[in-house]
Amino acid sequence: MKFAVSSSHLYERLSSVSRVINTKNTLPILNYFLFSIQGKELSITASDMETTLITSMELEEVEGEGKVAILAKNLIDILREFADQPLTITIDTASFSVVITSAQGKFSFIGQSGEEYPKMHELDADNTVSFVAPASVLLDGISSTVFATADDELRPVMNGICFDVTTEDLTLVGTDAHKLARFKTTAIKGEKDAMFVLPKKPASLLKSILVKETAPVNVSFDTKNSIFTLSNYKMVCRQIDARYPNYNAVIPKSGPTKIIVDRLALLSGVKRVSVCTNQASSLIRFAISDNQIYLSGQDIDFSISGEEYIPCQFQGEAMEIGFKASFIIELLSNINASDVEFTLIDRTRPGIFTPAEQDDNKNILMLLMPMMLND
Known part of the structure; x- marks a missing residue:
């Protein structure tokens, strides 16, 4: 088979799907892309057995049909330059030889039989739930929650985003037991109530390809696998097989202390003071009163300290609470709002962080566990 294609267009698609490929694979064939041509459509597949990402593109000039596996590194490294x-790419489906011809020269190498490439997972039709999601809303939800997921071998269910869909809304949740991020939207609804946990890797891959997507995304899942269908991509992934914890049970309803503060001002202040904190604990003390937040941190071992005052709108009881600097930086970096509101109950209970103004069809909430303060 033979086809013509733009080098930059092909490289862009290969770069997207290549993120699925692991650096070390137990099956050598997983180091390859699967190229398949049917009619005038070229589909390119990459997989790590758990997640399969497929991109499709229409070809104007094509001869023949078939499929072949091409070593990913060779192809990416050539096209990058x-x-x-x-x-013009010519493939001999009998010998699996691949020849790339440009105006300046040609490159040739040997592929493998496309029949050896693993088949992607299919859904159980009797147990499939589907919904349609605006790409921008789905991107917003994943971006707001994936950072909070864990890397925990003992509790694998925490290593992904919970998709909790009902006939009224969709809720996405990520947590590592220290921080929790919840994104709820009424712009996406399911045909019935159901839940699945999407692992962090495919969630991050989906986030990267949603950035340029404008069409609605079709999402289907059963008890084991999920399929996300975009205009030019299709992702099939194995879910995390475990029950997600009851996230609503850990979210406090309200607290006596409420603060509204400029998000970037607080974020910058925390970053500066964090330089002066103990590297092991990364503890920053928040002292809140009189329409200001007093940030302080120190490392006694190296005789370094820092403090800063951040103006805020304050309501309720004065309070002191400690947070891990890296966690609060992560959290504030992932709230897309000019002002952030946070609610505190006491120094031992989690703080609730939200945008000061929420959109009508979505609600974002972040939860952060405090650190112990030694008075």
């Missing part, structure tokens, strides 16, 4: 130009 091309300026945008037309390429």
Whole structure:
């Protein structure tokens, strides 16, 4: 088979799907892309057995049909060095030889039989739940929660985003037991109530390809696998097989102390003071009163300390509470709002962080566990 394609267009698609490929694979064939041509459509597949990502593109000039596996590194490394130009790719489906021809020369290597490439998972039709999601809303939800997921071998269910869909709304949740992020939207609704846990890796991959997506995304899942269908991509992934904890049970309803503060001002202040904290604990003390937040941190071992005052709108009881600097930086970096509101109950209970103004069809909430203060 033979086809013509733009070098930059092909490289862009290969770069997207190549993120699925692990650096070390137990099956050598997983180091390859699967190229398949049917009619005038070229589909390119990459997989790590748990997640499969497929991209499709229409070809104007094509001869023949078939499929072949091509070593990903060879192809990516060659295409990376091309300026945008037309390429002709010729594949012998009998010997699996691949020849890339440009205006300046040609490159050839041997692929493998496409029949050896693993088949992607299929859904159980009797147990499939589906919904349609605006790409921008789904991107917002994943971006707001994936950072809070864990890397915990003992509790794998924490290593992904919980998709909790009902006939009224969709809720996405990520947590590592120290911090929790919840994104709820009424712009996405399911045909019935159901839940699945999407692992962090495919969630991050989906986030990267949603950035340029404008069409609605079709999401289907059963008890084991999930499929996300975009205009030019399709992702099939194995879910985390475990029951997600009751996230609503750990979210406090309200607290006596409420603060509204400029998000970037607080974020910058925390970053500066964090330089002066103990590297092991990364503890920053928040003292809140009189329409200001007093941030302080120190490392006694190195005789370094820092403090800063951040103006805020304050309501309720004065309070002191400690947070891990890296966690509060992560949290504030992932709230897309000019002002942030946070509610405190006491120094031993988690703080609730939200945008000061929420959109009508979505609600974002972040929870952060405090650190112990030694008075």
